[in-house]
Amino acid sequence: MKVATLGIWLLALILSAPVAAESRWPEQGWQVMPTPLAYEELLEALHEAVEAEGMFVVTEAGPTEAAANRGVTIPGNRVVGVFRNDYAVRILRLSVPAMIEAPMRFYVTENDDGSATLSWKTPTHLLSPYMEAADEELETVARELDTLFAAIAQRATEVSD
Template identity: 80%
Template structure:
């Protein structure tokens, strides 16, 4: 009898739980922009916006395609590393350990309705642990990068569907 009650209780929990809950993004240091763009459109718009702002896509990684190759279907999910060498040189001169944060990344996720979300940790948040060593100059570099990342996101958000 106890097993039947336990099984019924577990089945009720499973059926009552949503299939995919909306992600809860951290409050501190993150920027999140929901759009009406589809996942593939968002990736294309992001690549174009990065180039238009004079930055470079230097890395891309995501589990979606690899999972599909294994016969598993998951929503689109891609991390896009963005940077530029002149920022690398400036940061290295101010704080060698701070370069662990490069490239800085955008995170593109596919929502249940087919739209995509663009999220990123702000460069000032990423570089804040190194400000004691890098001082005002490092903070200035971080703010420049904040402005570039915001400009990239703005370009992406303005792409018509």
């Protein structure tokens, strides 16, 4: 009888243990840059890089602070929407449905070791479903945005010696 009770107790303990979220990123259309920066450092560097590259943070959302307000601790997690009005106007002139992809987002996630990762879906990947129905200029806009997003990411993840 004691063995059965111990078995039930162990099963309950195993089932109640926190499980780490899947950390494998999709391969297609994503750029993922692990960094040695802490979560808050990377978030601050991202904001500075967005401004330095002439873009704007237009949205931010993340569950970390809201979870903390409920007494739940989760790793840092923030989605940062980045865009600029001239790109919005250009895209709208080429494909009204494609604007659902704006603002395009960076994703800052805190890793178990205290470092953070910067990731994003490339603008070309996001806009590719609309390219067939739009003028080929939409691909040009997407590639320009790819270059801008890569420059933002490079600047945000640079580590000073």
